[in-house]
Amino acid sequence: MSILEDTGMLACKPSAVPMAADLKLNAESGSQLPDLEAYRRLIGKLLYLTISRLDICYTVHKLSQFVSDPRSGHMNAANILLRYLKHTTGQGVLFKTKSDTSLHAYVDADWGSCFDRGKSTTGYCIFFGNSLISWKAKKQKTVSKSSAEAEYRALSFVSSELTWL
Structure with missing residues (x-):
């Protein structure tokens, strides 16, 4: 059975898009959900899916921060991610057989993106030739x-x- x-x-x-660019989630985004376990199961499945879907890692990372007390705003954002998954079925990681053997890394930091604690978020991807490896x-x-x-910490x-x- 699929996630959808x-x-x-x-x-x-x-x-x-997997998440609106201007969406700011925090611990009090909306009202309490009646079924907390449904949100937690969904996030668990999405975490597993990030193994092959790099494009949803950031969104799942943000949503997974609220599994202890999910709210309606968090579930709405998760539903947008599910709609994105429907739009992008068939996407995943591709490893090419013929590629160069150099490492390329791309990194960025989102300064103070966590409104609850003021911490920044680091994101990176590393390629071996044209193949994403980390x-x-x-x-x-x-x-x-x-x-x-x-940025220095990142x-x-x-x-x-x-x-x-």
Whole structure:
């Protein structure tokens, strides 16, 4: 059974984006959900799906922060993500057989994006030739005083990952 069938979103209208760019989720986004377990099951399935769908990692990362106390705003954002999945069925990670053997890394930080705690978010992706081999979106452990400090922490994080690879 697919995620769309399980959630009753099989006949939904497709969405071109996984999450609105100006959407600011916090701990009090809307009213309490009547069925907390449905949200938690959905996020668990979406976390598993991020193994092969890099395009939803950031959105799932944001939604997974609210599994302890999900609200209607969080569920609405999750429904938009489900509509995006309907729009992009068949997408996934592609590994090409003929590619160069150099590592390329792209990294960014979103300074102070967590409104509840003021922490920044680091996101990166690493390519081996044309093939994506590593990616992550993660909240930074400490609060940065500036966007430059948040970017520096992000670069440090991806440098450690490159050293490991």
